[in-house]
Amino acid sequence: MPSTALRVYVRNAALERIGQIDDYTSLTVIPRYNAIGSFVLEISADSGKANLLAEGNGLIIRTPGGDLVDSGPIRTVDWSRSKEDAGAGKLTVGGVSDTEVLARYTCWPAPGSVIGSQADAVYKISGVVAETAMRTLVNVNAGPGALAARKNTLLTLAANGGHGPTITRQLNQFDSLLTVLTDIANAAQLGFRVVQVGANLQFQVYEPVDRSGTARFAFDLGNLTDANYTTTPPTCTRALVVAGGQSTPRACKAVDRADPLFPGLVIEQFVDLTSVDTASVDLVAQMDQAAEEALTSGAGQGSLSISPIDIPLLQYGRDYSVGDTVSAKVRESWMTDVVREVTLTCTAVDGTTVKAAVGSDSGDGAVARIYKYIAQVKKDIGRLKTRRSA
Template sequence: MPSTALRVYVRNTALERIGQIDDYTSLTVVPRYNAIGSFVLEVSADSDKAGLLVEGNGLIIRTADGALVDSGPIRTADWSRSKDDSGEGKLTVGGVSDTEVLTRYTCWPAPGSAIGSQAAAVYKISAVVAETAMRALVNVNAGPGALTVRKNPLLTLATNGGRGPVITRQLNQFDGLFVVLQDIANAAGLGFRVVQVGAGLQFQVYAPTDRSGTARFAFDLGNLTDANYQTTPPTCTRAIVVAGGQSSPRSCKTYDRTDPLFPGLVLEQFVDLTSVDTASVDLAAQMDQAAEEALTVGAGKGSLAISPIDIPLLQYGRDYQVGDTVSAKVRTTWMTDVVREVTLTCTASEGTTVKAAVGTSDGDGTVARIYQYIARLKQDVGRLKTRKAA
């Protein structure tokens, strides 16, 4: 394999390393920020390691110098052969990142009680720091603090760093745990993941590391082969939050967020908090949080795709990773945002190539910073065209 080849190790169901796949023909791995990563590996069915690649086992994928790219369980192991194939054909192995474990659980309204005692209709988070709230949700629904029948014995929690703003929100009964974590993290500007640490899986919350001063990409720096950006219009610029109306009087409030590309566009969206008692002392905080999440999800989307070239002073895995903030030069202007997704492709003949997606479909604060930049750029172009026409 080339010197830049990704290293692939196989683990068993107890997360113990049981072998290395060093004769694969191709590998594509896609780690993602606040989302489920994936991998696809192809290897000759004649490989003496092929017997390790079965459902239930997993892969640990590292860069050539040992930095963790991703890890997770094998979900599919398919065999195929054509008349042009030599030997016994090939195996195609697919899997997902360990963060996928969070999608298996829901948020119980009374997580400390048996299913027959779930009398409450909601689970309430009251004035809690975002990271603390996220850890608590994982702990009581899937982690060490969960009921024995729900507890994942491999899952632990990293130390609480107290990151993020104070939040107040109410969860509907049995909301999906992973989706709730996404909503909280994206609105708070935090990242989360599950990674293998030793013989266990650890839930981690983190703030994106700002590497925009050192991880800089531009054609004139010689570390880009191609780049493109695209935008998607907003779906919500006005959140209409309605609380109560069932067992308590109704309370309604609108929250507006101007889109930089379509400043006159108003897109209303109903946000249902009718299950919330309007007599609650934290009603205003709950309505504010619900509006923030709706406007964040519905904000205009911006995404920049770049193909970096690893150079001695700037390499993926060592100098920047998914979840880090980097800088890229779009035409004549530098912009910064979080690396949301990286596609690493490795073949026996060409080594490893990297394709990074900077910016997101989830927004960042008011809207993604890239989207704001592109909006300004298009407005500038429009003004120039107007001047020329005049």
């Protein structure tokens, strides 16, 4: 394998390393920020290591320098052979990152009670720091503090760093744990992941690192092969929040947020808080947060995809990673934003290539600045056209 090839190790169901795959023909791994990553590996079925690649085992993928790229369980093992093949064919192995474990669980309204005693309709988070709330949700629904029947014995929690703002919100009964964590983390500008630490899978919450001053990509710096920027129009510019109406009077509120590219566009979206008692002392905070989340998730978005080139002074896995903030030159302006996902492709012939997707799904931060930059360009063009016609 080339010196730039990714290192691949196989683990068993107990997370014990049982071998290394150093003769694969191709590997694509996509680590993602606040989402489930994936990998696909191809290997000759004649390989002496092929028997290690079985459902129930998993892969640990590292950079040539030893830094963790991603790890997770093998989900599919497909065999194929054509009449032109001289050997036994090939195996194509697919899997997901360890963060996937969070997608297996829901948020119970009363996580300390058995399923027959779920009398509450909601689970409430009130005045708690975002990281503490996220750790608690994982702990009581899947981690060490969960009911014995629900507890994942491999799952542990990293120490609480107290990251993020104070939040107040209600969760509907049996909401997806992964979806809830993603919503909280994105709103709080935090990252989370599950990674293998020793013989356990550890849930971690962290503040993304700002490397925009050192991780800079541009064609004139010689570390880009291509770049593409796209915009997506908004799906919500007016949040109609409705609370109560069941055992208490209804409370309604409209919150507007103009879109920079479509300033006159109004798109209403109903935000259902009818399960919230309008007599709650934190009703205003809950309605405001629900409106903010709806407007944020429905905001117009910008997405920047770049293909960086590893150079001695700037390499993926060493100088920047998924979740970090980097800089990229869009037309004539420098934009900074979070690396949402990276696609690493490695072959026995070409070594490893990297393609990064930079941009937020939140509509906030630098992605909004890129979006506003395009809006400003269109405004300037409109002014020029008006002057010419005059």
